[in-house]
Amino acid sequence: MIATIxxxxxLFVNVLVAAVWLPMVMNLVLDLRNVRSIILHxxxxxxxxxxxxxxxxxxxxxxxEQPEFREHGMVHRTEGRTPISRETFENQLPFIYSExxxxxxxxxxxxxxxxxxxxxxxxxxxxxxxxPADLTRPDLYPPLHALLDARPDRVxxxxxxxxxxxxxxxxxxxxxxxxxxxxxxxxxxxxxxxxGFNFPARxxxxxxMILKPWDAxxxxxxxxxxxxxxxxxxxxxxxxxxxxxPDSRVAHVQAQESRDRNMAGLIVTADNEVLLLxxxxxxxxxxxxxxxxxxxxxxxxxxxxxxxxxxxxxxRATALRRPxxxxxxxxxxxxxxxxxxxxxxxxxxxxxxxxxxxxTPESTVFVDPTLSVGGLWSLLGSLCWGVVGAVCxxxxxxxxxxxxxxxxxxxxxVAGALAAWIWRPEA
Amino acid sequence: MLLALVxxxxxxLRPAFFVLLAVHVAMNxxxxxxxxxxxxxxxxEVLWYQTIILGNIHFDMLRHVPWISGLIxxxxxxxxxIRDKRLRLTLHLPVRAETAMACxxxxxACVFFLLAMLDGAVIAATDSAHYPAExxxxxxWALLPMEAAGLAAYFGAxxxxxxxxxxxxxxxxxxxxxxxxMILVPARPGAWSSPGALALGLFLLTALAMATFLxxxxxxxxxxxx
Numbered sequence: 001m002i003a004t005i006x007x008x009x010x011l012f013v014n015v016l017v018a019a020v021w022l023p024m025v026m027n028l029v030l031d032l033r034n035v036r037s038i039i040l041h042x043x044x045x046x047x048x049x050x051x052x053x054x055x056x057x058x059x060x061x062x063x064x065e066q067p068e069f070r071e072h073g074m075v076h077r078t079e080g081r082t083p084i085s086r087e088t089f090e091n092q093l094p095f096i097y098s099e100x101x102x103x104x105x106x107x108x109x110x111x112x113x114x115x116x117x118x119x120x121x122x123x124x125x126x127x128x129x130x131x132p133a134d135l136t137r138p139d140l141y142p143p144l145h146a147l148l149d150a151r152p153d154r155v156x157x158x159x160x161x162x163x164x165x166x167x168x169x170x171x172x173x174x175x176x177x178x179x180x181x182x183x184x185x186x187x188x189x190x191x192x193x194x195x196g197f198n199f200p201a202r203x204x205x206x207x208x209m210i211l212k213p214w215d216a217x218x219x220x221x222x223x224x225x226x227x228x229x230x231x232x233x234x235x236x237x238x239x240x241x242x243x244x245x246p247d248s249r250v251a252h253v254q255a256q257e258s259r260d261r262n263m264a265g266l267i268v269t270a271d272n273e274v275l276l277l278x279x280x281x282x283x284x285x286x287x288x289x290x291x292x293x294x295x296x297x298x299x300x301x302x303x304x305x306x307x308x309x310x311x312x313x314x315x316r317a318t319a320l321r322r323p324x325x326x327x328x329x330x331x332x333x334x335x336x337x338x339x340x341x342x343x344x345x346x347x348x349x350x351x352x353x354x355x356x357x358x359x360t361p362e363s364t365v366f367v368d369p370t371l372s373v374g375g376l377w378s379l380l381g382s383l384c385w386g387v388v389g390a391v392c393x394x395x396x397x398x399x400x401x402x403x404x405x406x407x408x409x410x411x412x413x414v415a416g417a418l419a420a421w422i423w424r425p426e427a
Numbered sequence: 428m429l430l431a432l433v434x435x436x437x438x439x440l441r442p443a444f445f446v447l448l449a450v451h452v453a454m455n456x457x458x459x460x461x462x463x464x465x466x467x468x469x470x471x472e473v474l475w476y477q478t479i480i481l482g483n484i485h486f487d488m489l490r491h492v493p494w495i496s497g498l499i500x501x502x503x504x505x506x507x508x509i510r511d512k513r514l515r516l517t518l519h520l521p522v523r524a525e526t527a528m529a530c531x532x533x534x535x536a537c538v539f540f541l542l543a544m545l546d547g548a549v550i551a552a553t554d555s556a557h558y559p560a561e562x563x564x565x566x567x568w569a570l571l572p573m574e575a576a577g578l579a580a581y582f583g584a585x586x587x588x589x590x591x592x593x594x595x596x597x598x599x600x601x602x603x604x605x606x607x608x609m610i611l612v613p614a615r616p617g618a619w620s621s622p623g624a625l626a627l628g629l630f631l632l633t634a635l636a637m638a639t640f641l642x643x644x645x646x647x648x649x650x651x652x653x
Contacts, residue, residue, distance in 0.1 A: 002525055006641035009634035010602070016627070017605040140617055142479045142561040146472070159472040163479075165561065173559050175471035208480050359612055359627070367614050367624040422598050426645070 003425075011408045011419050018415030019357035019371075023349055030345035031056060037337050039319040040301065041308040042092040043111040048079040048319055048333040049089055057343035079333050095125040095303050112305050123259070126302040128266050128276075130254040132294050132363035135268070138203065140365050144173065145204050150215035150231045150238075157210040160232070164188070166220075168200040170230075191237035192230065198222040205253035207265075212257045216264040216279065219253040227253070227267075229281050240281045242267075252293070253277070266300065268293045274309070276300070287322045287330055294363065315340035342377070350374030353413040354381040386410030389417035393424045401425065428522050429530055436504060436534040443503035444538055447496050451542050455549040458486040466557050478562055482615045484569050486550055493577025494607055496542055501584035504535050509588055514646060528643045532585065532636060539581055543574040569616030575628050576610040579603065582635035589642035599638070606631050 026032065035053030042049050054062065054073045062075070062083075076089035087104075090097035094109045098121035101107050108117040116124065144163040162181055164170040169189035172181040193199070197220070206218035217231030219242065227242040227250050244250070249270040255277075256265040267275040267283060272293055275283040288309040291298055296311035306323040314337060321331045342350075354373060361370045374381075389409020394402025401424050409417035462485045465474055477483045508514045518524050547570055554563040583603025590596045610628060619628065 002637070002640045003644040006634075006637035006639075006644075010599075010638040010641060013606060013631060013634045013638075014598075014602055016631070017602060017609060020609055021605050140615060140620075142565050142617075144475065144479055144559060144561055146476065159470075159476055161470075161472050163472075163475060165559070175475050178471075178557060178559060208476070359609060359624070360614060360618075364621075365615055365618060366621040367612070367618045368621045369623050369627045419598060422594050423641075 007423055007425070008404065011404070011412075011416070011423060014419040015355070015408060015412035015416050016357055018412050018419075019353060019355050020359060022353045022413075022415060023356045026345070026349040026352065030349065032343075032345050032349060034314050034337070034339050036297075036312055036314065037317045037335055039310050039312075039317055039333060039335065040093050040096060041306070041319065041321045043303065043305065044092045044094065044109070045078070048321070048331070049076065049084075049092060050079070050317075050319075050333075050335060051076050051089070052335070052337070053339050055339045055343055057345065058338055094121050095301075098122060098125075114304070124304045126258045126260065126263055128254070128256045128258070128263065128300045128302070129298055130252070130266055130268060130293065131297045133365050134254055135252050135293060136364040136366060138205065141208075143204070145206055145218055146208055147172075147218060147230070147232045148210065148215045149233070149235065150217055151234050152214070157212065157215055159210060164204075166201045166204055170201070170220075188230065188237045191239045192220070192228065195228060195239040195241060196226070197228050197239070198224045198226065205255060207255040207257065213259050214257050214261055216255050216257050219255065221250055225249055229264075242277065242281045243283060245275070245283065245285070248273070248275070263302070266298075274298065274300070276302075276307075287320055289320075290318060312337070342374075346374070347377050350377035351381040351384070351413070353415070354378035354385070355411055355413070381413050382410040385413045385417045389420045392417060392421035397424050428520065429526075432520075432522070432527060432530045433534055436531055439504050439507055440500065440535065440538055443499055447499060447542055448545070451492065451496070451545055454489055454492055455486075455546060458488060459549060459553040461485050462553055462557065471557065475558070475562070478558065484566060484616055486546075486566070486570070489546060489570070490573055490611070493539075493543065493546070493574050494580040494611070495577075497539060497577040497580035497582075498584050500535055500539055501581045501588065504531065505585055505588040514589075518646075524643060525640060528640055532582075532639055535581060535585075536578065536636075539578055543577065546570060546574065565617040568620050572610050572614075572619045572628070575619075575632060576607045578632055579607050579610060579635055582632065582639060583607070585639045586635065586642045589639060589646055591642075591645050595642075595645070599642070603635070606635065 037050050037052040039048055039050040052075055054075055059073060076084050076086055078084060090100050091106060094101055094116065098118055101109065102118050108115045144165055146159055146163050148157050148160060161176055162172045162174045162184065164172045169192065170185055172184045173179065174181045200223055201220045202223060203221040204218050217229055220228045220230055222228060227244055229240045229242055231238040250267055251270045252268040254266045262279050264277045264279050267277050269275065272291055274286040274288045274291060276286050277283055286300060286307065286309055288311060291311045295313050299310045301308040306321060308319060308321045310317065310319045312318065317335045317337060319333045356372045358370045358372065359367050361368060386406045386409040389405035390402040393405025405417065405420035408420045412419065465485065508517065517527055520527060547567055550566055550570060551563055554566050580603065583599065583606065586599045587596055587603065590599055619625065
């Protein structure tokens with residue numbers, strides 16, 4: 001009995017490790033990279049432009065005039081899918097490639113009747129973003145947050161000698177003494193209470209680094225769902241409430257201080273809405289229908305005349321462009337990511353390993369084993385290797401072993417069937 | 428009889444245990460001295476930042492010590508058994524083979540636990556002097572997969588030693604290597620604290636521990652290596 005349980009346990013371990021390592025080996029050997037597409041909006045040509053990686057099994061479709069694309073597979077295209085050269089692509093995106101345009105002598109550039117020089121282009125671009133892993137980060141990182149002194153007269157930011165944790169209110173711990181600083185904690189908690197903060201604090205969001213243009217402080221979620229901004233100015237608290245729209249429930253705040261000091265970050269609500277958080281603690285709704293924060297990477301590109309929201313996963317990318325001021329038509333581009341599709345290599349991979357296990361998925365910073373299957377090809381692989389496993393393990397050993405071989409072959413593919421045969425009981 | 432079996436296991440493990448104890452103590456002293464040196468040469472708030480945000484751990488030199496310890500313990504404990512048909516003597520003792528195996532495996536695992544507890548205790552003690560409880564906790568979580576890899580290496584090596592069939596032995600070796608590599612996959616400190624990761628780790632260890640009984644059963648059936 002113990003031997004039977006042990007055998008089945010060992011075969012299960014075999015399925016798990018094969019589901020982790022075999023696809024990884026196949027990806028390396030067969031060059032099954034999954035490269036996401038990059039979509040940007042051009043003010044020069046008033047259209048979306050994108051870069052996509054064309055995997056080797058689709059490169060025959062590229063025309064002979066673009067031999068360099070056959071080498072690396074990165075293709076620059078207009079939204080009508082017309083291939084363009086890299087230089088043309090860059091020249092149509094002055095906010096992103098301003099330095100390259102300066103070197104080519106193409107500045108200043110005129111867009112929408114306005115002239116932009118290098119400095120105006122640098123100041124005019126703001127890119128904010130949030131990934132699914134960002135949402136899980138606060139649960140893993142030790143909850144000790146540095147409240148920098150955000151005084152505007154200081155040249156650069158420095159770490160304070162203390163960090164705060166949430167213990168109902170804020171509790172500051174001094175790094176020199178490794179002990180709580182009761183006096184400082186009281187000062188900040190009193191300031192929070194005066195600003196209308198309802199204790200206990202439920203979560204803290206911020207950007208815990210000094211390599212940023214300025215410090216927006218920390219955003220604290222109170223017991224009633226209110227969002228408060230707390231900063232330290234000359235070692236004194238400065239608390240402001242964020243003006244959230246009614247019925248908005250904050251799920252995550254991605255603090256990202258922009259270079260022009262106008263933007264403090266993004267807010268993702270429990271209803272998957274995205275709000276732009278301005279430096280004056282007001283918010284503006286962004287147009288991102290279809291965005292799923294637990295699945296998509298989101299990028300928000302702001303320029304002087306509009307905003308572009310791009311969200312994507314490994315198989316599909318979507319971009320939405322809306323003129324600033326929430327006026328005018330919203331334009332949209334949906335793309336399938338070429339390397340996310342099935343090719344001969346990927347089909348072979350799914351046939352050999354019908355079930356995959358990813359211990360470190362992109363969607364989280366935790367080790368979180370996640371199973372995935374490859375649809376029809378997995379089913380076909382399961383059937384094939386299940387039958388092979390049943391025949392190999394069951395021959396001369398009875399129906400019980402045939403069933404075991406069928407199950408482990410179907411789950412583990414080639415590795416499962418082979419292991420069922422190797423570990424079948426003695427005749 | 429069980430006490431006699433435990434005594435036999437201790438006699439086999441004693442030299443390896445004291446060598447490994449010395450190695451673990453030396454590595455922990457190295458890590459503790461390194462941490463002390465860090466705090467004497469840099470601002471504590473910067474070191475806190477490096478630990479909290481960058482995920483630096485001062486005891487990274489311990490990463491490969493537990494799995495090597497597991498291999499050495501398994502070798503010291505089980506290689507003598509499979510040489511010169513000595514295992515036959517154990518199998519002829521007036522206890523069930525499974526009981527003898529459980530006794531042997533349990534004792535080896537306890538010895539490994541002692542070494543793991545030493546690592547954990549020294550890290551917790553040295554951390555507590557410089558870091559708040561949150562960081563101490565995350566460091567202990569970071570140590571967990573390293574020690575789990577050691578236990579997996581111990582159980583897996585035991586299967587490899589006891590399994591009489593060459594093909595199964597090779598497969599068990601491959602499974603052990605891949606399982607240990609999976610537990611040691613690069614991840615942030617504390618990343619193994621998710622329920623799914625803990626369930627996976629626990630299952631791997633349990634299944635590998637159980638597989639030693641399967642290898643023992645094969646020994647009895649085939650009579651090889653006895």
